[in-house]
Amino acid sequence: MDEPTAVGAADPVLRVSGLRKTYGPVLAVDDVSFTLAKGRSLGVVGESGSGKTTTARIIVGLEQGDAGQVTVAGRDRTRSRRHGRAERLRRARDAQMVFQDPFLSLDPRIPAAAALRETLRLHFPRRDATARIAELLDQVGLGERAAAALPRELSGGQRQRLAIARALAVEPAVLVLDEAVAALDVSVQAQILNLLADIREQTGVGYLFITHDLGVVRWVTDDVIVMWRGAIVERGPTARVLAAPEHPYTRLLLDSAPRPGWDPGAVAAHRRALARAATPSPSPSDHRKN
Ligand SMILES: Nc1ncnc2c1ncn2[C@@H]1O[C@H](COP(=O)(O)OP(=O)(O)O)[C@@H](O)[C@H]1O
Ligand SMILES: [Mg+2]
Numbered sequence: 001m002d003e004p005t006a007v008g009a010a011d012p013v014l015r016v017s018g019l020r021k022t023y024g025p026v027l028a029v030d031d032v033s034f035t036l037a038k039g040r041s042l043g044v045v046g047e048s049g050s051g052k053t054t055t056a057r058i059i060v061g062l063e064q065g066d067a068g069q070v071t072v073a074g075r076d077r078t079r080s081r082r083h084g085r086a087e088r089l090r091r092a093r094d095a096q097m098v099f100q101d102p103f104l105s106l107d108p109r110i111p112a113a114a115a116l117r118e119t120l121r122l123h124f125p126r127r128d129a130t131a132r133i134a135e136l137l138d139q140v141g142l143g144e145r146a147a148a149a150l151p152r153e154l155s156g157g158q159r160q161r162l163a164i165a166r167a168l169a170v171e172p173a174v175l176v177l178d179e180a181v182a183a184l185d186v187s188v189q190a191q192i193l194n195l196l197a198d199i200r201e202q203t204g205v206g207y208l209f210i211t212h213d214l215g216v217v218r219w220v221t222d223d224v225i226v227m228w229r230g231a232i233v234e235r236g237p238t239a240r241v242l243a244a245p246e247h248p249y250t251r252l253l254l255d256s257a258p259r260p261g262w263d264p265g266a267v268a269a270h271r272r273a274l275a276r277a278a279t280p281s282p283s284p285s286d287h288r289k290n
Pocket of ligand 1: 023026027028046047048049050051052053054055
């Protein structure tokens with residue numbers, strides 16, 4: 001289970017191995033290993049609490065793991081403990097994160113184009129930003145009106161476009177998208193997913209695409225890993241995992257999506273059975289009490 005996926009092993013832009021993180025008694029990330037090849041899109045699925053966000057936060061450096069290694073473009077991010085300005089900027093260019101709520105990463109007082117200018121000035125102080133800003137706005141489909149608007153004056157979809165443009169501004173090797181379309185209306189969601197597919201084609205950036213939504217994964221990823229209780233329980237090409245899931249938890253996830261003929265009672269029973277199977281068996285004295 002710890003073997004990196006065969007696809008992606010050839011030219012990994014991101015390599016994660018043996019990642020582990022505990023919060024008190026909670027094992028949030030349990031020996032997670034995977035690779036992402038240059039320009040590929042890897043989905044991370046699993047229900048709430050399965051450790052997806054913690055994994056993402058360790059990868060981009062917002063959180064420190066207890067053990068394990070993260071390498072981006074061949075550079076070990078976990079070993080170097082220097083956190084000078086140059087190192088921080090370089091790390092930002094390795095991996096950028098797009099959150100579910102773009103308000104978290106956007107300054108409410110700064111209009112869209114100015115936010116891009118600020119990021120560009122920080123990372124590429126000697127380059128002319130004006131042409132690049134126009135290019136980025138165009139890439140994410142934001143017009144002149146949006147360029148001059150404050151974050152709160154933008155729609156949810158426009159805000160997410162801006163957050164994506166700002167992440168792309170630093171020309172990252174990897175874009176980590178954590179539930180990036182989860183808060184959007186379905187029609188807007190589709191637009192952003194199309195946009196992300198185009199951007200990947202144009203720029204060759206790799207995606208780590210975190211979502212609880214299997215429909216989304218089908219659209220935008222080549223490969224997928226399934227997380228359950230902090231650990232990877234299944235991995236493979238997205239089409240195969242969705243069509244012929246091998247792990248009972250993956251089957252449960254697929255069964256959990258409402259559709260015609262769906263039986264929520266059966267799903268709940270299946271979930272209880274899985275939880276029982278995963279919990280260590282009770283001691284003999286516990287047995288007697290039952
Ligand atoms: N800062 C934190 N402090 C304590 N527990 C946390 C913290 N962040 C996450 N956890 C716990 O770690 C587990 C994994 O959470 P998370 O990575 O957010 O999962 P997901 O993104 O898949 O919903 C959960 O049990 C969660 O409650
Ligand atoms: Mg999360």
